[in-house]
Amino acid sequence: MKSSIQISKAFETQLSSNSREVNGPIQHVYWTIDVPNQRAGTGHHEWLSGPNYPVFRVGDNELCISTGRHQTLLSDSQLSNLKKSFKPACNILITFSDAKTRKQVPMKKENGQMVMVPLFQSQENIAGKISIEPLQGKKIEHNGVKVELLGQIEMYFDRGNFYDFTSLVRELDVPGDIYERKTYPFEFSTVEMPYETYSGVNVRLRYVLKVTVSRNYGGSIVEYQDFTVRNYSPPPSINNSIKMEVGIEDCLHIEFEYNKSKYHLKDVIIGKIYFLLVRIKIKNMDLEIRRRESTGSGANTHVETETLAKYELMDGAPVRGESIPIRLFLSPYELTPTHRNINNKFSVKYYLNLVLVDEEDRRYFKQQEITIYRLQDS
Incomplete structure (x- = not known):
């Protein structure tokens, strides 16, 4: 049975589990380990199931292990050994070969x-070196x-399960x-990375380097290094304007026009609104940019x-x-390119x-989809 351990501010130091590294100070850190339930006096170990699994709570000077049947307070030496474990x-x-010159975002x-990570695009080479240094005397x-390059999609309602594309x-x-520091070079050539890095309300798409030191006991040691991918598109060969007439019969009739239907991230939306019939008292008029994420x-x-x-x-x-x-400038807003049916997992429009x-x-509105793309910086 896997159990969560909650470590409070008592551990204000750098800690790591098999797959996570946290740099202090720490308020709450969650680890996952195997914890047996030892029944007092019998010497019998039983893997817990059901709701009463152990929860580790760190107070100012003591750690309490609660199994739902009994509680045990750890001594200072036991707590010290647990910290060491x-x-x-x-x-x-993990370092990239061109880390000094590559753009960071x-x-x-x-x-x-917020952290700064290197920026790549599809078909680039991803190379560097990995240094592994045992702790002193070990x-x-x-x-x-091994090192893996992974492109992953994670749904937040299914957190922890990654879909590797x-x-x-x-x-x-x-x-x-x-026995001592050892350095390994690595290279992935012309890597196909078809989708951009994305972090939304219910989904994220990420690229990561994953280094694994496999071990029989103590669990494998894993380290991650994220990087960002952005892909660029040329201006579309066809970019029609948007022109529509909308209204309420015998009350309101307007015509709106936008200069095009596809915009790059730093573009300007230019258009006009024509009032052909006005028989209701309009107080104000706004233009909104909306993002719709479907997962x-x-x-x-x-x-x-x-x-x-x-x-x-108005x-x-x-x-x-x-x-x-x-006349609406897009550059001040945190937009992404339009994503359509990414790996059959999500879309962003x-x-x-x-x-x-x-x-x-009373509100009257008309919604029109536009396409947003990333144009290569000149």
Whole structure:
């Protein structure tokens, strides 16, 4: 039975488990280990099942193990040994060969912290070196060392389960012992990375280098290094304008026009609104940019809509024949390219939403999908 361990601020130091490394100070860290339930006086070990699995709680000076049947307080020496057991057997450092010259971009980690990671695009070579250094006075007995390049999709409602759409492996070492720092070069040539890195409301798509030192006992040692992928598109050969007439019979009739239907991330939306018939009292008019993220499929589809921008076009009542210009710059907003059916897992679409509000606060709107793409910087 796998059990969670919650470690409080008592462990203000660098800790690591088999697959996670956390740099202190720490408030709450969750580990996953195998914990047997030892019945007092019998010497019998039983793997726990059901709701009463052990929970480790760290107070100021003591650690309490609760199995639901009894509680045991650990002594200072036991607590010290437990702390030591969480320390890594070695330090693993992943560096890219062109780290000094390659562009770095910010990326938000799961804990909300922003870090700088290297930027790549599809068909590039990804190369570097991996250094493994045992802790002083220790050696590492292992069953091999490997590095993987993974492209993964994770649904937040299925957190922890990754769908690999790209998986490349390089074996770095055969089984043996590591007594001192050892460095391994690696290279993945012309890597096909068809999708961009994306972090949304219910889904994220990431690329990562994963180094694994396989061991029989103590668990394998794993280190991750994220990087970002952005792919660029040329200007579309066909980019039609959007022109529509909408309204309410005998009350309101407007015509709107946008200069094109496909925009790059730093583009400008230019258009006009024509009032052909106005028999209701309009108070104001806004243009919104909305992002719609769809995850899953069929009955399990989850849809999240965000309003990313709200631009006031008009404040006050229009009159028949009036024309309102539109000029909306996209660069200030955190947009991504449009993603359509990425690996049959999710889609991200963008819409221009024209909203009119009358004096009784009734809202009238018309939504139109647009395509957003990433244009290569000049």
